[in-house]
Each structure stands twice: as C-alpha cells, then as structure tokens.
Amino acid sequence: MARSAEIVFVLKVKEKMMKFLRLRKQVEKKVEEPVIMEFEGIPFVVIRRRVRYSRVEFKNNGLRVIVPRGIDPLKVLEENRTSILKKYRKLISQVETAREKSLVHWTAREFETLISSYIEQYSRQLQVKVKEIRFRKMRRRWGSCRSDRIITFNRYMQFIPEPLIAYIVFHELAHLIVRGHGQRFKRIIAQQFPLYRQMDKELNLYGLKLLT
Numbered sequence: 001m002a003r004s005a006e007i008v009f010v011l012k013v014k015e016k017m018m019k020f021l022r023l024r025k026q027v028e029k030k031v032e033e034p035v036i037m038e039f040e041g042i043p044f045v046v047i048r049r050r051v052r053y054s055r056v057e058f059k060n061n062g063l064r065v066i067v068p069r070g071i072d073p074l075k076v077l078e079e080n081r082t083s084i085l086k087k088y089r090k091l092i093s094q095v096e097t098a099r100e101k102s103l104v105h106w107t108a109r110e111f112e113t114l115i116s117s118y119i120e121q122y123s124r125q126l127q128v129k130v131k132e133i134r135f136r137k138m139r140r141r142w143g144s145c146r147s148d149r150i151i152t153f154n155r156y157m158q159f160i161p162e163p164l165i166a167y168i169v170f171h172e173l174a175h176l177i178v179r180g181h182g183q184r185f186k187r188i189i190a191q192q193f194p195l196y197r198q199m200d201k202e203l204n205l206y207g208l209k210l211l212t
C-alpha cells in the first residue's frame with residue numbers, strides 16, 4: 001500500500017494520543033505521566049498503573065501498553081511482536097480501504113428526517129418507545145442508548161449511506177429490549193439485518209474514515 005497513507009495515519013494517531021495524554025493529565029493527577037514511544041515505527045502510549053500483569057491493547061485509535069512500574073514496555077511488545085505487527089498491518093490496510101469509501105452528504109434536515117422515519121418504523125416493529133433523540137459529534141461510537149430511553153446519534157452519520165443509518169437506528173432501538181451485545185441481542189438484529197456482520201465491517205471502515 002501507499003506509504004503516504006501509513007504516514008498520514010501514524011501522524012493522526014500520534015495527534016490523538018497527545019490529546020488523550022493531555023486529558024489524562026487533567027483527570028488523573030496522581031498517575032505517573034504516560035509517554036509516547038515507538039515500536040517498529042508504530043507509535044504507542046505507555047500507561048503505568050498498579051496492575052499485576054502487563055496488557056497490550058490494539059484498537060482503531062492505536063496501540064497502548066499498560067505496564068506495572070519497573071517493567072520495560074518495549075520488552076512486553078517484543079514478546080507480542082508477531083501478533084502486534086499482524087494487527088498493525090491489518091489496521092493499515094483497513095485505513096487504506098476506508099480512504100476509498102465515498103461519503104454521502106445528507107443535509108442536516110434530510111438526515112434528521114431519515115432518522116425520525118426509521119425510529120418510527122422500527123419502534124413500531126420492536127414495540128419499544130424512545131423518550132428523546134439527541135445528536136452529537138462523537139469520536140468513538142455511532143450511537144448510544146441510555147436506560148432512561150434517551151438515544152444519541154453521531155452527527156457524522158450524516159455522511160454514510162442510508163442502509164447503514166437504518167442499521168444503527170435499529171441497533172440502538174434493540175438496546176431498549178436487550179442492554180448488551182449478547183446472543184439474544186444478535187438474534188434480534190439478525191431478524192432485520194441478516195448480514196449485520198458485513199454492515200459492522202462497513203461501519204468500521206466509515207468509522208476509520210470519519211471518526212479517527
């Protein structure tokens with residue numbers, strides 16, 4: 001893949017990590033300051049905590065190593081070298097695919113009308129009642145559903161295709177029946193969206209393009 005895509009991605013991740021660090025500094029004054037290091041050209045955040053075992057997390061927003069005091073994070077990464085490099089390559093290729101996703105440009109009004117009509121259709125279908133709908137720009141999720149039946153949708157959904165919007169609405173409404181993402185939840189989702197795994201993948205790609 002194009003090397004430039006990787007560089008852009010790495011810079012983006014670094015920027016996000018700095019933001020994360022600044023936030024942490026504000027929130028957890030007691031905790032030792034986390035630092036950014038590099039492993040095989042991959043930037044990662046080191047978080048020192050009073051944990052028993054070291055932990056490596058690899059998410060869309062980059063690599064994190066949680067280690068107890070006195071443990072060398074690079075050694076921890078070296079021990080997980082194969083899986084980390086594999087995951088990183090996968091992530092970079094996803095970023096590359098995501099760049100090719102074309103965006104839809106709903107107007108705010110079109111978007112909100114679309115949401116309302118799916119809310120109406122699916123809440124009838126699932127026999128649930130929403131208390132309130134909110135819109136907000138979010139970096140980590142497409143939507144959320146609180147136990148007081150307030151559902152929040154990500155403003156960035158305004159750039160994704162209609163079937164995915166419908167899918168997110170259905171997902172959040174299904175949470176009014178089942179809280180978690182267990183088997184029961186998946187069965188409800190599969191009734192309406194048998195190809196939900198494919199849709200999750202699509203959303204993941206749009207997430208990489210729009211949210212990271």
Ligand SMILES: [Zn+2]
Nearest residue numbers: 171175180181
């Ligand atoms: Zn959910």
